[in-house]
Amino acid sequence: MTRLPPRLIDILLVAIAIADVIVDGDITSREHYIMAGIGCAGLLLRRRRPLLAYLLTLPASWMLAYLAAPAIALYTLADRTKNRALLAAAVLATSIAASAPWPPGTPVDSRPETLVSFAYSLAWAGAPVLLGQLMQTRRELSARLTEIEQARDHERHLHAQAALARERAQIGREMHDVVAHQVSLIAVRAGALQVAAPDPEVAEAARTIRGLSVDTLEELRHMVTLLRAAGGQTTDLTPQPTxxxxxxxxxxxxxxxxxxxxxxxxxxxxxxxxxxxxxxxxxxxxxxxxxxxxxxxxxxxxxxxxxxxxxxxxxxxxxxxxxxxxxxxxxxxxxxxxxxxxxxxxxxxxxxxxxxxxxxx
The missing domain is CATH 3.30.565.10 (Histidine kinase-like ATPase, C-terminal domain)
Structure with a gap:
């Protein structure tokens, strides 16, 4: 699935925030236009400066009843930081700004309505923060699962290599300790027979047996070396670390x-x-x-x-x-x-x- 470029996503989010302001219809003065423009444009900074982008949405949250820009800013801040105290302060500040009367000094109809408005604003501001924290946790969990899987694959590979190296080393030891020993005895006895044999034909046969035994020993040593070095496990053959x-x-x-x-x-x-x-x-x-x-x-x-x-x-x-x-x-x-x-x-x-x-x- 092809993902949109980050810059295009930011532009689309700014467009959504602007559309939210226009649909709301609360803009009645130049101050409203300026604060709404700052809050929406501030979303372009959300990737590099998420806290600054959030702060730029606060004035308009006080003046207007717009929802998209502060929600996007809160989500980004929660997705990018682990500071729970900062997130709690941001939710509280947004809730106060959204429920406080504008302009300052405007009479409040009743205290219960103000408390209901504050509670609604608190729940609304907390939702994008919870979603941002959820996405952050999901991303970290996915990365950890990938690391664990890679580590397990590496561990299984190491165990398989170690088992293979042990088996080959054991075969090499058996060949060296048993087969090579027996072939060495054959070569020694053949050499002795070659020297002591009175018959030239017997001496020649002993010489042939001795030569074949020596060649076999060389081949065995070469095979033992290959077995110990198989699979890249050259620990027994290379110099020990210093x-x-x-x-x-x-x-x-x-x-x-x-x-x-x-x-x-x-x-x-x-x-x-x-x-x-x-x-x-x-x-x-x-x-x-x-x-x-x-x-x-x-x-x-x-x-x-x-x-x-x-x-x-x-x-x-x-x-x-x-x-x-x-x-x-x-x-x-x-x-x-x-x-x-x-x-x-x-x-x-x-x-x-x-x-x-x-x-x-």
Whole structure:
């Protein structure tokens, strides 16, 4: 379905507001024309300045009994803001302006009629606000459902890839540990027979068997390499991450991350892997549980200890509920304990989160 351009929609809404003023027939002075024109033209600002567009409709709401322009302005304001206090004030202001007598000083027929008029104006002004809030909630819910569906698809893909990698790795291990071992024994025995055989024909046959066994071993090693690397899972074949890979990790994390401090470059490989995996898991948790937050990774070291601190600010939008095994932080603590260190994590007073890794030097 083809949607109208936003500018054309705004022009149509202004035309509707003008038609409402003309049909109402309350315009009796130049002031009425000016205020009605300002209120209707102000709708052209509703996308960029919804509050200003609403304020421009208030004077005419007091002078005239027009309905379209303030209703459109209230709907747009409610659709664009989450400030409930502002929306309540806007509804109240519109209701007062619509029910107050014009010109000022005009005698009121009776107090009950004034209260009825105010109640009617309050209900009328609240309707577009409720509709705008409903559309805002619907739009946000649709975006969240899309995010959840994408996350689930990604999770299913990761589970399938992990299962495939485990199966291929298991097959590779079986081929390496069983088949390759047996073929190696055949090659060794054939070599021994080749040396000890008194008959030249037997020695030649042993040499052939040994050559075929060696070729088979080479093919097996190649197949094991392909099985472990299948599906893009090259973790077992590529070099393990080091501190030199931290900046690349931060750049590809998908969030705003600041790196401060440094660590010695000559740390043992297990220590470097533990630091890398800790930062990786912490940033994954920030992206998953604190959307819109920024993170800071601080590295420090003394003569005896190394420390890595990852903190993040409070999220700026609600987190998408995703399935989780809750084993990530437990795994980080176990990694730290294996190296004689500690890992702790806890919320911060500013509604963020902090993770600390401390390892012996």
């Amino acid at each position: 501190l030199a890979d931290l900046r690349k990790l931060l750049a590809s994390s998908g969030i705003e991350v600041h790196l401060t401090g440094d660590l010695p470059a000559d740390l043992p490989a297990p220590t470097q892997r533990t630091i890398y995996r800790t930062v990786q898991e912490a940033l994954t948790n920030v992206r998953k549980h604190a959307p819109g937050a920024t993170a800071t990774v601080h590295l420090a070291h003394t003569a005896d200890h190394l420390s890595v601190t990852i903190t993040n600010t409070r999220p700026t939008r609600p987190a998408v509920p995703l399935p989780s095994s809750h084993h990530g932080l437990v795994g980080l603590a176990e990694r730290a304990e294996l190296l004689g260190g500690t890992f702790t994590s806890a919320p911060t007073p500013t509604h963020g989160y902090r993770a600390d890794l401390r390892l012996p030097r």
